[in-house]
Amino acid sequence: MEFKFEIEGGNFSKAGSASSEVKKILKQLNVNPKIIKRTVVSLYEAEVNVVAHAFEGNMNVDIDTDKIVVKIEDRGPGIPDIDQAMQEGYSTATPQVREMGFGAGMGLPNIKRNSDKMNITSKVDVGTELEIINYFG
Amino acid sequence: MIVQDIVEKLGLKVCSGANGLNREIEGGYTSDLLSDVMGNADENHVWVTLQTHKNIMAIASLKELAAIVLVKGYEPEADAAEQSNEEGIPILSSEEEAFELTGKLYEIINQAK
Numbered sequence: 001m002e003f004k005f006e007i008e009g010g011n012f013s014k015a016g017s018a019s020s021e022v023k024k025i026l027k028q029l030n031v032n033p034k035i036i037k038r039t040v041v042s043l044y045e046a047e048v049n050v051v052a053h054a055f056e057g058n059m060n061v062d063i064d065t066d067k068i069v070v071k072i073e074d075r076g077p078g079i080p081d082i083d084q085a086m087q088e089g090y091s092t093a094t095p096q097v098r099e100m101g102f103g104a105g106m107g108l109p110n111i112k113r114n115s116d117k118m119n120i121t122s123k124v125d126v127g128t129e130l131e132i133i134n135y136f137g
Numbered sequence: 138m139i140v141q142d143i144v145e146k147l148g149l150k151v152c153s154g155a156n157g158l159n160r161e162i163e164g165g166y167t168s169d170l171l172s173d174v175m176g177n178a179d180e181n182h183v184w185v186t187l188q189t190h191k192n193i194m195a196i197a198s199l200k201e202l203a204a205i206v207l208v209k210g211y212e213p214e215a216d217a218a219e220q221s222n223e224e225g226i227p228i229l230s231s232e233e234e235a236f237e238l239t240g241k242l243y244e245i246i247n248q249a250k
Binding site for chain 2: 013019020037040100104
């Protein structure tokens with residue numbers, strides 16, 4: 001089963017809506033609640049990253065009998081140093097974004113903790129591609 | 138213990154989501170960093186924060202929190218209140234600061250266990 005959601009850069013009022021749709025689908029499919037919880041945390045963080053840093057993006061969801069594979073691609077500034085971005089507490093978010101309680105440098109580490117596999121590739125001034133895989137078994 | 142119980146015991150104002158006052162409370166989390174809450178709060182927790190914008194409802198909904206309690210008399214922004222009504226997850230408000238409020242909540246919730 002494949003689903004595609006658009007993510008609007010800068011629009012915080014919609015942040016989380018794609019993750020919420022995926023959550024509903026996983027619930028309907030009776031996926032183990034623990035795996036739904038983990039997936040929801042990682043997808044929300046990925047979605048917020050696009051909203052906070054990129055111009056626009058997509059969340060492509062592929063649900064199989066044994067796993068969910070989600071690719072989040074964005075058009076944006078990219079990440080120059082992924083190892084640095086993966087460090088807890090490191091963030092390039094603007095002061096306005098931080099005031100809202102985002103940009104604490106916990107997003108990518110949260111994704112890593114809540115996914116079975118995580119692959120991230122990025123090109124500066126082009127965009128970032130993040131793949132999250134969670135197994136149902 | 139349900140949300141209505143903490144409303145009564147702590148004299149909280151119900152700002153929105155009154156249709157969710159019978160939600161079960163099993164614990165709580167206090168933080169103003171959204172990713173911290175996303176990563177560490179759990180289902181049926183009551184969340185103490187000073188953030189008032191709509192994204193607190195996205196988190197409450199995704200994590201299936203019992204309720205949000207705003208500190209220092211803060212009120213939710215209009216779109217946050219609207220989503221709270223739609224989803225039946227109450228946003229409450231306390232005149233107290235996070236430290237005092239969290240202490241009282243901790244005591245009440247633990248007594249009920």
